Amino acid sequence: MNLVEVKAQGQQEATLEAERVREIIAEKQVISHQNVWRKTTNIRLAILYLLPSIILFSVFLFYPMFKTVYLSFFLTDARGAAAVFVGLENYLYLLQSARFQKSMVSTSLFVLYTVPTSVIIGLFLALIANEKLRGIGFFRTIFSSTMGMSVAASAVIWLFLFHPTVGIINNFLGLFGIPAVGWLLDPTWALISIAITTIWMNLGFSFLIILGGLQNIDTHLYESANIDGAGYFYQLRRITVPMLSPTLFFIITITFINSFQSFGQVDILTRGGPAESTNLIVYSIYQDAFINYQFGTASAQAVILFLIVFVLTFLQFKFGERKVHYQ
Amino acid sequence: MNHIELQHLSKSYDQSSFAVEDVTVSIEQGEFFILVGPSGCGKSTMLRMIAGLEKISAGKLYIDHQLANHLLPSQRNLSMVFQNYALYPHLNVEENILFGLKVRKIKKTVQRQRCEEAAALLGLTDYLKRKPRELSGGQRQRVALARAVVSEAPICLMDEPLSNLDAKLRGQMRTEIRQLQRKLGITMIYVTHDQVEAMTMGDRIMVMKDGKVQQVGTPLEIYNKPKNLFVATFIGAPPMNIAKAEVDRLNKQLILKNEIVITLTEEQLFSLKSDIVYIGVRPEQMAYGKGSNRDAHLNVSLSNIEVLGNETLLAFNVGDDIWKAKWLGQWPLDINKRTEISFPKEQLYLFDGKTEETLFSPVWNENVLKEVLAGESR
Amino acid sequence: MRKRIRPIIFYLLLALSAILIFFPILFAFFVSFMNGAEVLSRAVFPSTFEFDNYERVFGTVPLMHYLKNSFIVSSIVMLGQLVVCSLSAFVFAFIPFKGRTVVFLIFISTLMIPWEAAMIPNFLTIQSLGWMNSYLSMTVPFFALAFGTFLLRQHFKTIPHELYEASQIEGLSRFQFFYKVVIPYAKTSLVTLGIYGFLTTWNMYLWPLLVTTNDMKRTVQIGLKQLQTVEVSTEWGVVMAGVVIVILPTLILLFVGQKQLQKGLTQGALK
Numbered sequence: 001m002n003l004v005e006v007k008a009q010g011q012q013e014a015t016l017e018a019e020r021v022r023e024i025i026a027e028k029q030v031i032s033h034q035n036v037w038r039k040t041t042n043i044r045l046a047i048l049y050l051l052p053s054i055i056l057f058s059v060f061l062f063y064p065m066f067k068t069v070y071l072s073f074f075l076t077d078a079r080g081a082a083a084v085f086v087g088l089e090n091y092l093y094l095l096q097s098a099r100f101q102k103s104m105v106s107t108s109l110f111v112l113y114t115v116p117t118s119v120i121i122g123l124f125l126a127l128i129a130n131e132k133l134r135g136i137g138f139f140r141t142i143f144s145s146t147m148g149m150s151v152a153a154s155a156v157i158w159l160f161l162f163h164p165t166v167g168i169i170n171n172f173l174g175l176f177g178i179p180a181v182g183w184l185l186d187p188t189w190a191l192i193s194i195a196i197t198t199i200w201m202n203l204g205f206s207f208l209i210i211l212g213g214l215q216n217i218d219t220h221l222y223e224s225a226n227i228d229g230a231g232y233f234y235q236l237r238r239i240t241v242p243m244l245s246p247t248l249f250f251i252i253t254i255t256f257i258n259s260f261q262s263f264g265q266v267d268i269l270t271r272g273g274p275a276e277s278t279n280l281i282v283y284s285i286y287q288d289a290f291i292n293y294q295f296g297t298a299s300a301q302a303v304i305l306f307l308i309v310f311v312l313t314f315l316q317f318k319f320g321e322r323k324v325h326y327q
Numbered sequence: 328m329n330h331i332e333l334q335h336l337s338k339s340y341d342q343s344s345f346a347v348e349d350v351t352v353s354i355e356q357g358e359f360f361i362l363v364g365p366s367g368c369g370k371s372t373m374l375r376m377i378a379g380l381e382k383i384s385a386g387k388l389y390i391d392h393q394l395a396n397h398l399l400p401s402q403r404n405l406s407m408v409f410q411n412y413a414l415y416p417h418l419n420v421e422e423n424i425l426f427g428l429k430v431r432k433i434k435k436t437v438q439r440q441r442c443e444e445a446a447a448l449l450g451l452t453d454y455l456k457r458k459p460r461e462l463s464g465g466q467r468q469r470v471a472l473a474r475a476v477v478s479e480a481p482i483c484l485m486d487e488p489l490s491n492l493d494a495k496l497r498g499q500m501r502t503e504i505r506q507l508q509r510k511l512g513i514t515m516i517y518v519t520h521d522q523v524e525a526m527t528m529g530d531r532i533m534v535m536k537d538g539k540v541q542q543v544g545t546p547l548e549i550y551n552k553p554k555n556l557f558v559a560t561f562i563g564a565p566p567m568n569i570a571k572a573e574v575d576r577l578n579k580q581l582i583l584k585n586e587i588v589i590t591l592t593e594e595q596l597f598s599l600k601s602d603i604v605y606i607g608v609r610p611e612q613m614a615y616g617k618g619s620n621r622d623a624h625l626n627v628s629l630s631n632i633e634v635l636g637n638e639t640l641l642a643f644n645v646g647d648d649i650w651k652a653k654w655l656g657q658w659p660l661d662i663n664k665r666t667e668i669s670f671p672k673e674q675l676y677l678f679d680g681k682t683e684e685t686l687f688s689p690v691w692n693e694n695v696l697k698e699v700l701a702g703e704s705r
Numbered sequence: 706m707r708k709r710i711r712p713i714i715f716y717l718l719l720a721l722s723a724i725l726i727f728f729p730i731l732f733a734f735f736v737s738f739m740n741g742a743e744v745l746s747r748a749v750f751p752s753t754f755e756f757d758n759y760e761r762v763f764g765t766v767p768l769m770h771y772l773k774n775s776f777i778v779s780s781i782v783m784l785g786q787l788v789v790c791s792l793s794a795f796v797f798a799f800i801p802f803k804g805r806t807v808v809f810l811i812f813i814s815t816l817m818i819p820w821e822a823a824m825i826p827n828f829l830t831i832q833s834l835g836w837m838n839s840y841l842s843m844t845v846p847f848f849a850l851a852f853g854t855f856l857l858r859q860h861f862k863t864i865p866h867e868l869y870e871a872s873q874i875e876g877l878s879r880f881q882f883f884y885k886v887v888i889p890y891a892k893t894s895l896v897t898l899g900i901y902g903f904l905t906t907w908n909m910y911l912w913p914l915l916v917t918t919n920d921m922k923r924t925v926q927i928g929l930k931q932l933q934t935v936e937v938s939t940e941w942g943v944v945m946a947g948v949v950i951v952i953l954p955t956l957i958l959l960f961v962g963q964k965q966l967q968k969g970l971t972q973g974a975l976k
């Protein structure tokens with residue numbers, strides 16, 4: 001007998017056995033009277049317990065998401081009711097609008113400024129705070145502190161720091177002979193100022209997450225590397241970063257998404273200016289919808305934002321998940 | 328009040344194979360009934376069906392002569408002790424013990440009284456205010472037992488309750504559980520994979536394999552009259568020595584591995600249905616040298632010797648099989664030296680080469696011993 | 706030799722980083738004690754530690770109301786999230802039913818929808834419900850949280866199944882098991898989620914900006930924006946006093962719960 005035949009015979013035996021099992025069960029099972037009610041206990045209970053979440057998600061997430069897509073095909077009146085169906089015109093309009101193009105460029109630049117910097121500094125902080133030193137708890141607390149800072153408070157503080165007359169940053173640069181920078185007044189610098197504020201705000205969170213990732217790495221790995229006489233940077237490259245890659249991947253995605261969603265810092269620091277150089281996408285949506293009452297184009301932008309976040313999250317699930325458990 | 332009966336009880340998780348198949352047994356009131364078998368044979372599944380934690384696929388379960396297939400676990404009037412104790416980590420010992428009573432809204436005074444009694448019974452009085460994590464494994468298991476005790480349920484189910492304990496503690500808890508069960512007069516169904524526990528604790532044992540019942544009987548029945556090869560090798564430590572043998576009907580003998588020849592009695596020969604059999608000999612039947620009543624001889628070279636204080640375990644090869652002999656006393660023999668070992672022929676077990684059913688087993692008269700004991704006490 | 710130098714290098718790096726990161730917060734604290742002249746002279750340290758600015762900030766904007774509103778809203782969201790998330794997490798950990806995986810996937814999919822993308826219709830919904838300037842609009846939409854559900858489910862799943870079975874034998878209903886065993890067992894992750902919920906709600910900016918128009922119902926974050934617009938040119942000391950008052954509760958919460966939060970967030974995020 002060759003392998004195929006053996007396999008086929010095995011399968012046949014299995015089906016025969018399954019048939020026999022089903023027959024015996026059919027013949028000898030005891031059917032209860034309350035079966036239907038009892039059988040559905042789980043599903044009834046599950047629905048009851050899930051109901052609050054399901055209702056809330058439906059009303060405040062799924063429905064409005066569909067509604068957003070719907071509105072993006074319409075021109076709306078001032079109350080937000082869909083008035084005229086225009087198909088893809090809102091999107092076409094956006095793609096041609098210099099304002100939207102500029103907003104997309106600013107947003108992309110902004111993301112480019114914030115994401116790598118936040119993650120790299122967060123990683124650096126986590127690495128130096130992962131040493132077994134006395135008083136390390138104090139430093140960890142300090143490093144995570146910006147996580148407790150609201151966007152409004154952070155923006156107000158940085159507004160003061162960047163201020164052209166009372167701001168202390170220019171003062172500080174002056175000590176080194178660097179000429180004053182027009183932080184919030186110069187279109188190029190304004191975006192950078194907002195990025196600096198955002199990076200600072202991100203640090204606490206990325207630090208905490210990366211530190212958690214570092215602490216999850218099996219210390220035996222380092223012990224054996226130490227025995228082999230590997231140096232700090234060699235261990236960093238060969239053990240820490242590879243083992244940390246799922247965490248890094250996760251934090252990169254989160255920071256990406258957060259950057260796309262930035263609003264408060266723009267509203268307080270620059271209000272989208274100067275010359276619309278900091279008109280990031282959410283701020284642009286906000287303006288279109290709630291200042292200019294252009295719900296149609298605002299919705300079209302919201303859909304674009306959704307697509308970006310959707311793709312990023314999807315990538316995180318697809319590639320992040322696999323890497324998490326093995327390295 | 329606490330009689331349990333299973334009729335053709337079966338369980339299938341995937342609707343294409345049985346985890347437990349066609350179990351029929353009646354467990355008497357006050358009996359200590361043991362389910363034993365290798366891991367994965369369906370013991371837990373069966374216990375959990377009795378408890379109501381797992382749905383019964385087919386067959387009937389009677390508790391106290393009432394059909395109980397569809398009763399909720401809490402309606403079955405039983406208590407259960409788990410392998411990892413299942414203590415609530417956020418409650419202290421006293422709260423853990425009383426948890427079930429509180430749920431059933433039993434009077435406070437009764438609660439306190441039962442708790443005190445159970446704690447005294449199990450030596451937990453000094454630990455009542457501790458959290459489970461502040462207790463040793465043995466103490467935790469006692470708390471779990473106390474929980475079963477205060478429930479005053481007439482039936483108690485235990486699923487490998489001792490397997491997380493070290494060997495010494497296990498021995499001690501065996502005795503404690505057995506005494507407790509006798510004192511309270513409860514019906515116990517006890518699951519274990521450890522044949523020592525099964526032999527030492529049970530009134531009756533049910534041996535299972537691959538979801539099927541192999542044999543039900545008292546420990547001595549099972550030890551002396553195993554129904555098949557599996558039961559014979561599963562019960563007893565070290566296990567029974569087994570070797571395949573050919574039957575030579577002409578010369579009324581068995582030939583092992585083409586070298587060892589054992590002549591058979593008429594009775595033994597008569598029992599053999601096929602030409603290939605397994606022979607089995609308990610290690611404790613083997614003795615050193617030749618003896619007047621030990622008429623089967625082996626000349627072997629010892630491959631290993633374990634001296635365990637008052638007894639010695641010898642290992643040697645019979646063909647490809649490793650056999651063991653257990654001798655009382657300390658035997659400082661040399662490894663690899665040829666040694667004469669013998670055993671009485673009538674102590675031979677014979678199993679069918681195909682079905683593995685027992686064909687012949689040594690004479691064992693339960694009543695002889697009983698009469699002797701009765702005579703002594705008189 | 707190398708052994709001695711290593712900690713010194715690390716302490717240096719740590720100290721330098723700590724100063725850089727904490728400077729803005731510390732500086733805000735200092736400025737909150739400065740008078741106008743000191744601010745204009747770009748001083749780093751205040752000359753005196755007097756609470757004038759703090760007194761004045763309560764006069765400039767109804768900060769007391771803002772604080773009260775923020776406190777109420779954050780507490781309600783925190784409690785609401787704990788209840789709603791723990792209920793759904795309990796289902797995903799303990800109540801199997803056909804299609805549970807699908808429902809779980811739906812929960813996951815909510816992570817892919819940015820709140821801002823749904824905010825326009827939500828705003829319209831709030832209007833039509835008549836929830837403008839009401840605590841309802843700032844609390845109810847945030848009760849359901851996929852992240853919170855995962856976090857709790859992860860912890861619930863570490864509860865030994867025997868505990869569940871023991872409770873069944875002792876006659877507990879599912880709900881009794883839920884609040885008598887599961888909730889006390891998972892206290893730590895509930896605390897984590899509580900801190901997280903309070904923090905994020907306290908710091909919420911865009912949504913309260915949209916749904917409140919009445920000063921009596923605004924939250925501290927909007928208050929900060931107002932304060933900064935009203936007082937901007939001269940009275941930076943007053944503004945910073947406001948900032949310090951607003952960040953104090955969350956910073957304290959963060960410092961107290963930092964360890965918990967880190968453990969919980971890493972677990973929820975990575976498992």
Ligand SMILES: Nc1ncnc2c1ncn2[C@@H]1O[C@H](COP(=O)(O)OP(=O)(O)O)[C@@H](O)[C@H]1O
Pocket residue numbers: 340341346364365366367368369370371372373
């Ligand atoms: N919940 C379950 N779902 C599917 N199969 C199971 C389940 N529980 C047990 N089994 C299977 O049923 C058989 C018997 O398991 P079990 O009763 O736990 O054995 P034992 O307790 O004797 O070790 C095993 O093959 C096991 O894989």
Ligand SMILES: [Mg+2]
Pocket residue numbers: 367370371372
């Ligand atoms: Mg088992």
